[in-house]
Amino acid sequence: MSQLSIQAGQTGTIARSAAVVSFAVLCSRILGLVREQAFAVLFGAGYTFDAFVVAFRIPNMLRDLFGEGALSAAFVAVFAAYNEKGEKETWRLASNVLVFFGLFLSVLTLVGIFASEHLVRLLVQDDYVQVPGKVELTARLTAIMFPFLTLVSLAAVVMGVLNTKGRFFVPAMAGSFFNLGALVGGVSLSLLMPRFDQPAIVGMAIGVLIGGVLQLVCQLPTLYRTGFRFTPHLDLCDPGLKRILLLMMPAVIGLAPLQFNIVINTYFASSLAEGTLSWLNYAFRLFWLPVGLFGVALSVATMPVVSRFAAQRDMPNLKSTYVSSLTMAFCLSVPASVGLILLARPIVRVIFQHGRFDVAATVGTAEVLACYAVGLFAYAAVKIMVPVFYALDRPRYPVIGSFLTMLVNLLIILAVLEHLEHRALALSISGAMTVNFIFLSAMLYRLMGGYPLVELARGLGKIVLASMLMAVWLYGLQRLLFPGGLTEDRLLLDIAAVAVCIGSSALLYGLVLHLLKLEEMNLLVRRLLRR
Secondary structure, three states: OOHHHHHHHHHHHHHHHHHHHHHHHHHHHHHHHHHHHHHHHHHOOOHHHHHHHHHHHHHHHHHHHHHHHHHHHHHHHHHHHHHHHOHHHHHHHHHHHHHHHHHHHHHHHHHHHHOHHHHHHHHOOHHHHOOOOHHHHHHHHHHHHOOHHHHHHHHHHHHHHHHHOOOOHHHHHHHHHHHHHHHHHHHHHHHHHHHHOOOHHHHHHHHHHHHHHHHHHOOHHHHHHOOOOOOOOOOOOOHHHHHHHHHHHHHHHHHHHHHHHHHHHHHHHOOOOOOHHHHHHHHHHHHHHHHHHHHHHHHHHHHHHHHHHHHOOOHHHHHHHHHHHHHHHHHHHHHHHHHHHHOHHHHHHHHHOOOOOOHHHHHHHHHHHHHHHOOHHHHHHHHHHHHHHHHOOOOHHHHHHHHHHHHHHHHHHHHHHHHHOHHHHHHHHHHHHHHHHHHHHHHHHHHOOOOOHHHHHHHHHHHHHHHHHHHHHHHHHHHHHOOOOOOOOOHHHHHHHHHHHHHHHHHHHHHHHHHOOOHHHHHHHHHHHHO
């Protein structure tokens, strides 16, 4: 088989897997948006939701650090190697990992519950503390939601097993089950809580736990069908477990600065106007939709392929797979960034401006969203790059990049916070991720002995040209379709106008890339149409 045929086959495999994951992630993100809509309607952007945002960030940061971050990456790398040793050893390792981390994270959860108020006070400034009852409410919500850390981390281990076995759809759908449980359970309980003299937001916190249980349990039938049988045992001397822990150490160190960025931004946001934390959260939910669809999906689909090529020391195919994946990420993230910047206000208006979510919250959230969108391409690209470093057993470069990101984030905040206020906290993240992208690109180029830059530049040039044409079209169209301000009572017209803007812009962008013959775009479209 020719080199060109192999490359086309791998590109097709990644596109097919990414399409499957993208569809599942789309379901999860839509349900997540509906959940955020419920928050907006019931609580708006202010005292109560600010408290929930701070409370959820504590277990969620640890989840990103231990569960879906370091643990997931390290486990997949070791588990893939164990697949070659036979099923008995493979399933024994999986059972041992589940028991070990189940116990470890349960202890960590108990510590977090008892120390919840101290943790909250570390995250916020005096302006937040001085609001009567706000710290106490935040601490109560933190204690309720802390077990989410254990549930979702175990779900991440199961997801790693299934992805290594070539099962992508069900693990990707697990997030939908979380959002569904958190939405239905949370809203139902929030309506009941006042009858028991409890704040309504407590119901949403309990809903998070319901969602965490569903995220784990929904994957178990598929796990059983792969042949897994759980055997409860704990072997601290297991070489596979030791290898996972060794791989996790640099990963935790590498992810820690990224999580510290959240601490930094939360700390500074707590000193700004009430509602700032809510605006940042609502905007990030919208921003994370394309990141999840494009960056995460391509990362999940790429990891097994690049891991196999790295293990075989097949550098030509590794390089072509990486460039193709990166081009796909740019192909999807660059136009999404343009769309979010130009349509930030109408998008926030039609999704969130209901109930207690007012015009001021719409304006604040939209400004933050546009600033987040500036760094969308970097977010998506870094999601592709990091698994390549792990596949090449060079985790120290993402670690260095993470520390660089933290430094740049802090410097930007200190430089522009006084002038840009809430917008500075989103721009700092975008700027930091862009610097991280540039750094990792340079390091990966050196580590791989170069990769086809001309091919990547050619594809990126086509994407930028198509995006510029789309931006001109979208700018004129949105001025025509949104002549009034955000105060007009024309929700149905705004929904239709947003749909027209997004649909026509996507068609124009896709047509231009088709005429420019960008193969990655054509592959993605064909795979999606088949699905």
